[in-house]
Amino acid sequence: MTPLARRLPRELKHNLGKYLGIFLLMCGSIALTSGFLLAAHSIGCLIDGMRDEYAIEDGRVTTSFEATDAQAKAAEDAAEGVGGVTLYKNFSIDAAIKKPAGDDGTKRTLRTYAHRTEVDLASYCEGAEPQADDEVAIDRVFATNNGLAVGDTVELEGRAYTICGIMTQPDSQALFLDNSDFTINTVTYGVAEVTDTGFAALEDAGGAPTYTYSFVFNNRGLSVADRTDAEKDMVDALTDADARVDDLIDADSNQGIGYARDDVDGDSVMWTTLLDIIIVIMAFVFVVLTDSTIEEESAIIGTLLASGYRKCEIVLHYLTLPAIVGILAALLGTALGVSVFTEPMRSLYYGSYSLPPFHVFWSWEIIVKCAVVPAAALILITLAGLLRKMGKTPLQFLRHEASGKAGTKRGLQLPERIGFVSRFRLRVFLRDLGNFATLFVGIAFASLLLLFGLAILPTMTHYADNLETSLVAAHQYTLKAPLELEGTxxxxxxxxxxxxxxxxxxxxxxxxxxxxxxxxxxxxxxxxxxxxxxxxxxxxxxxxxxxxxxxxxxxxxxxxxxxxxxxxxxxxxxxxxxxxxxxxxDIDADNDDIHPVNTTDNGAEKIAQAEKYTVYQLQYDRGEGNGVETVTIYGVSPDSRYWKGLGVGDGRVVFGRGLLDKFGWRQGQKVGFHDKYEDKDYSFEYAGDNSAWGSKSDMNVYMSIDDFNELFGNDPSYFNGYVSDEELDLDSRYFAGDTTPDDMRAVGDQFIGMMSDLIGMMVGLSVFIFLLFMYLLTKAVIDRGARSISYMKVFGYRDGEISHLYIRSITLCVMAALLLSQPVIIGSLTAIFRSMLLAYNGNIEIYVPWWSIAACVGIGFATYLVVALLHTRSIRRVSLSEALKVQE
The missing domain is CATH 1.10.287 (Helix Hairpins)
Incomplete structure (x- = not known):
C-alpha cells in the first residue's frame, strides 16, 4: 500500500460525518428517484398496452338524444375513406349513490354503464362482473376512498344494488366528471357497471341517460390528422342526418384516457431534474470541502510535490474518497429504489388512478440514469475542481498560497471604528465567502422544496375557494336543448x-x-x-x-x-x-320558435328567480406545443341578477381574469379561438382591464345572450342553461348537468388528498437537505478556522466566547440566507407553477400565506440550531496543540 493510500482510512475517520452526510443524501435521493422512475416506467408500459388489451376506443361522440340506426349508419359511412369505423352504444347514467349505513350526506355520483363486452373492457381486480339485475361493479379508487367492498349494499337513484366486483375501466383511468375539469375527483365521483336490465331500472328510477357512442377505426394506425378529419366528417354526417351533437372527444383529448400517462411522464421529468440538481449541488459541496482540505493540507501537498510526487497522483488521492462515496451511494441508492421504493411510489399513482394490476417492467435506461450518470457527474465536477485547485507550484503550496494569488496575502483593511467582535465576524465571513455562497444556494434550494410543500395546500385551498365563489348561484344547470319553465x-x-x-x-x-x-x-x-x-x-x-x-x-x-x-x-x-x-x-313541431315545456311546474317563485343563459366551449391554442385550452363562452342577460357588474351587451366581450393571468394578453390584442366541432375560427378583442371580470381562476369569456346567439348562428330565443338559487326539477330528457359550490369544493379537496403523501415526503426531504448542507458547509468554516480557534484558547478565550464569535457569524449568514432567499423562492415557485401547469386546463394562482414563509424560515433555523450544537462540540474539541504546529 502506497503512503498516500495509507492516509485514506485516517481521512475517512477524521471526516466521517462529512462523508456520511453526503452519502446519505445522495443515496436517499437516488433511491427515491430510481424507485419512482421504475414505477413510472412500468405504469407507462402498462398504459401503452391497454389500448389493444382492453379495446380502448379511438374517440366518442355524444348526442342530445339517442341516434337512430340511420343516423349511426350515416356516421359510419362518413369514415369509409379511412378504412371504416364502428360505432358502439356506450350510454351512461350519472346516478346518485348513497351508502345505507354511515352515509354523511355528501353528494356522490357514479357514472354507470351497462356492462361492456366490445369496447372499453373493464379489468376486474376483485369479485366478478354483474350477473343479476341488482348487482353493480364499481371503480377501485372510488371504492377505496369511500370504504366500499364486495358484498356491500348501496343505493343508486334510490334503488338497492349489491357490489359484486371491484374493477377499473380503461376509458376512466383518471376520474374526470367533465373532460374540461382541471383535476380528477376520486372521492365524490366514480364509474360503475350494471347489467342491461339494471341499467334500464336506473333509467326508470329517474336517471338521465347520456347518449354516448364510442367509435373504433378499423385502421388503428391512422395518423392524428387523418383521424381528426374522419371524426369531423362523422360529426357533419350526424348533423346532416338531424342528430344534435353535444360533444366529440378524440382519445388523445380524453383526459380519462390520456391524463394518467401525461402525469406520469411529467412527474418523471420533474424527479429526474430534481435528482440532477441535488447531484450537481452535492458535487459542488465536494469541491468546496475538498478545497478546504487542500488549503488545510497545503504544506503537506507542497512537501509531496517537492519530494517527487506528481500532481496526477495527488489529484487521484483526493478524488478517491469522493469517488468511492459517490459510487457506493449511487449503487446502493439504485438497489434500494428498485427493491424497496418502487412499491411506495406505485401506490402514489394507484391511489389516484384507476389502473389494472401492477407489475414491473425492467429498464436499463433507469439504471444508467440513476446509478451511472450521478456518479460520473459527481466525479467529473469534483475532478474539475481539484485540477483547478492543483494548478499551483510546490512553493505556493508550502507558503499556503493555494487559495490566493502568488505573493503574501493581505486581508482587506476594515475601518478602525468597527469593534473587535464585529471585525472578527466580518473576517470570518470574508475568508469563507465561497463556502457561504454555496451555503446560500443550498439553503435556497432546500427552502424551495420546503416552501413548495408548505404552500401547495394553501394554494389548492385558495384555488378551491376561487372555484366555489366563481359560481354565481347555488345551482348552474346545463341543458341538452332549450326547455321552458313557464307554460300552461x-x-x-x-x-x-x-x-x-x-x-x-x-x-x-x-x-x-x-x-x-x-x-x-x-x-x-x-x-x-x-x-x-x-x-x-x-x-x-x-x-x-x-x-x-x-x-x-x-x-x-x-x-x-x-x-x-x-x-x-x-x-x-x-x-x-x-x-x-x-x-x-297538438304541438306545432314545425315552429322553430316553440321550445319544449318542462312537464313539472316548479312554482311561480322559483321560475321567477331562475335566469336563462347560453354556454358553449371553444379552444385556444396555448402555443409552443402545449396543446389547447378549453374555454367556456357564456351568453348572459345584460341586466343579470347573478352575473353582477359584468356589463355585457352591444358587442362587448368580457374575459375572465384567469385567462389574462395565464396568457398575459395585452390591451387591444385580438385573441383567436377555434370551434373543433364546426371547424370555425372566432376572434375577440381584449379591450383592457375594464373588460376583465372574476377571480384568477375564472377561465371563461362572457357576452350578452343576444350577441352569443348571433355569433354562433343560433335562433334568437335559444338558450341551454339556467342559473338559480333554488333547486329546480327539470325533465331528465333535457337535463345535462347541475354544478353547485359543493362540486367546486370537491375539486380542491380531491387535489389536497392527492398531494398529502407527496407533501410529507417533500417536507422531510427538505429538512434533511437543510440539515446536511448546513452541517457540511458550516463545518468547513469551523475546520478552516481551527488554528485561529486554538490561538484564541491559548490567549485565554473560553469555549463559549469562541462559539459566540464563530457560531454567531455563521448564524447571521444562515439567517440572512433564509430571509433573502424567500423572494427568489416565491418568484421561482411562480415560474415553476406556470411552466408545470401551462399544458393543463385552468389557472392556479400560487398562494403563499405569511405563515408558510414563517414556517419555512422557522424550520430552516430550527434545523440550523441542531447543527450549531454540533459545532459547539467541535469547537470544544479543538486542542491547544494546534497553535504550536509549524506553518511551514
Whole structure:
C-alpha cells in the first residue's frame, strides 16, 4: 500500500460525518428517484398496452338524444375513406349513490354503464362482473376512498344494488366528471357497471341517460390528422342526418384516457431534474470541502510535490474518497429504489388512478440514469475542481498560497471604528465567502422544496375557494336543448305525452308512423275504389272496392299491432297510447320558435328567480406545443341578477381574469379561438382591464345572450342553461348537468388528498437537505478556522466566547440566507407553477400565506440550531496543540 493510500482510512475517520452526510443524501435521493422512475416506467408500459388489451376506443361522440340506426349508419359511412369505423352504444347514467349505513350526506355520483363486452373492457381486480339485475361493479379508487367492498349494499337513484366486483375501466383511468375539469375527483365521483336490465331500472328510477357512442377505426394506425378529419366528417354526417351533437372527444383529448400517462411522464421529468440538481449541488459541496482540505493540507501537498510526487497522483488521492462515496451511494441508492421504493411510489399513482394490476417492467435506461450518470457527474465536477485547485507550484503550496494569488496575502483593511467582535465576524465571513455562497444556494434550494410543500395546500385551498365563489348561484344547470319553465297545464300535458312517447325505442315509433302512413294511403285507395264502384257498378269495380277495403283493414290491424308494441313498452293499453298521440299532435313541431315545456311546474317563485343563459366551449391554442385550452363562452342577460357588474351587451366581450393571468394578453390584442366541432375560427378583442371580470381562476369569456346567439348562428330565443338559487326539477330528457359550490369544493379537496403523501415526503426531504448542507458547509468554516480557534484558547478565550464569535457569524449568514432567499423562492415557485401547469386546463394562482414563509424560515433555523450544537462540540474539541504546529 502506497503512503498516500495509507492516509485514506485516517481521512475517512477524521471526516466521517462529512462523508456520511453526503452519502446519505445522495443515496436517499437516488433511491427515491430510481424507485419512482421504475414505477413510472412500468405504469407507462402498462398504459401503452391497454389500448389493444382492453379495446380502448379511438374517440366518442355524444348526442342530445339517442341516434337512430340511420343516423349511426350515416356516421359510419362518413369514415369509409379511412378504412371504416364502428360505432358502439356506450350510454351512461350519472346516478346518485348513497351508502345505507354511515352515509354523511355528501353528494356522490357514479357514472354507470351497462356492462361492456366490445369496447372499453373493464379489468376486474376483485369479485366478478354483474350477473343479476341488482348487482353493480364499481371503480377501485372510488371504492377505496369511500370504504366500499364486495358484498356491500348501496343505493343508486334510490334503488338497492349489491357490489359484486371491484374493477377499473380503461376509458376512466383518471376520474374526470367533465373532460374540461382541471383535476380528477376520486372521492365524490366514480364509474360503475350494471347489467342491461339494471341499467334500464336506473333509467326508470329517474336517471338521465347520456347518449354516448364510442367509435373504433378499423385502421388503428391512422395518423392524428387523418383521424381528426374522419371524426369531423362523422360529426357533419350526424348533423346532416338531424342528430344534435353535444360533444366529440378524440382519445388523445380524453383526459380519462390520456391524463394518467401525461402525469406520469411529467412527474418523471420533474424527479429526474430534481435528482440532477441535488447531484450537481452535492458535487459542488465536494469541491468546496475538498478545497478546504487542500488549503488545510497545503504544506503537506507542497512537501509531496517537492519530494517527487506528481500532481496526477495527488489529484487521484483526493478524488478517491469522493469517488468511492459517490459510487457506493449511487449503487446502493439504485438497489434500494428498485427493491424497496418502487412499491411506495406505485401506490402514489394507484391511489389516484384507476389502473389494472401492477407489475414491473425492467429498464436499463433507469439504471444508467440513476446509478451511472450521478456518479460520473459527481466525479467529473469534483475532478474539475481539484485540477483547478492543483494548478499551483510546490512553493505556493508550502507558503499556503493555494487559495490566493502568488505573493503574501493581505486581508482587506476594515475601518478602525468597527469593534473587535464585529471585525472578527466580518473576517470570518470574508475568508469563507465561497463556502457561504454555496451555503446560500443550498439553503435556497432546500427552502424551495420546503416552501413548495408548505404552500401547495394553501394554494389548492385558495384555488378551491376561487372555484366555489366563481359560481354565481347555488345551482348552474346545463341543458341538452332549450326547455321552458313557464307554460300552461295543457302545454305541460302535451309535452309530457311527447316525452313519454319518445322514451320508447325509436324503431317502434318509426314503425308506427310508417303503419299510419300506409293506413292513410290504403284508406284513400279504398275510398277511391268505393266511389268508382258507385259511379260505375260492375262486378270488377265492386271486387276492387272490396279488395281495397280489405287492404285498408289489414293496414289498420298492422297499425294497431304497432300501437300495441308501444303500449307494451310503456306498460299501458292501446287507448292510452292513442290519447298520448292525440295530445302530442297538438304541438306545432314545425315552429322553430316553440321550445319544449318542462312537464313539472316548479312554482311561480322559483321560475321567477331562475335566469336563462347560453354556454358553449371553444379552444385556444396555448402555443409552443402545449396543446389547447378549453374555454367556456357564456351568453348572459345584460341586466343579470347573478352575473353582477359584468356589463355585457352591444358587442362587448368580457374575459375572465384567469385567462389574462395565464396568457398575459395585452390591451387591444385580438385573441383567436377555434370551434373543433364546426371547424370555425372566432376572434375577440381584449379591450383592457375594464373588460376583465372574476377571480384568477375564472377561465371563461362572457357576452350578452343576444350577441352569443348571433355569433354562433343560433335562433334568437335559444338558450341551454339556467342559473338559480333554488333547486329546480327539470325533465331528465333535457337535463345535462347541475354544478353547485359543493362540486367546486370537491375539486380542491380531491387535489389536497392527492398531494398529502407527496407533501410529507417533500417536507422531510427538505429538512434533511437543510440539515446536511448546513452541517457540511458550516463545518468547513469551523475546520478552516481551527488554528485561529486554538490561538484564541491559548490567549485565554473560553469555549463559549469562541462559539459566540464563530457560531454567531455563521448564524447571521444562515439567517440572512433564509430571509433573502424567500423572494427568489416565491418568484421561482411562480415560474415553476406556470411552466408545470401551462399544458393543463385552468389557472392556479400560487398562494403563499405569511405563515408558510414563517414556517419555512422557522424550520430552516430550527434545523440550523441542531447543527450549531454540533459545532459547539467541535469547537470544544479543538486542542491547544494546534497553535504550536509549524506553518511551514
Amino acid at each position: 297545464a295543457e302545454e305541460r300535458e302535451q309535452w309530457a305525452a311527447l316525452d313519454r312517447l319518445q322514451s320508447v325505442d325509436g324503431a317502434l315509433l318509426t314503425a308506427a308512423e310508417d303503419a299510419q302512413d300506409e293506413l292513410d294511403d290504403a284508406a284513400d285507395a279504398a275510398q277511391a275504389a268505393a266511389e268508382a264502384a258507385m259511379a260505375s257498378p260492375s262486378a270488377a269495380s265492386m271486387q276492387a272496392a272490396s279488395d281495397a277495403l280489405e287492404e285498408a283493414q289489414d293496414k289498420k290491424d298492422a297499425l294497431y299491432a304497432r300501437l300495441d308494441d308501444i303500449a307494451d313498452a310503456l306498460g299501458c293499453d292501446r287507448d292510452e297510447i292513442i290519447d298520448l298521440i292525440d295530445d302530442a299532435s
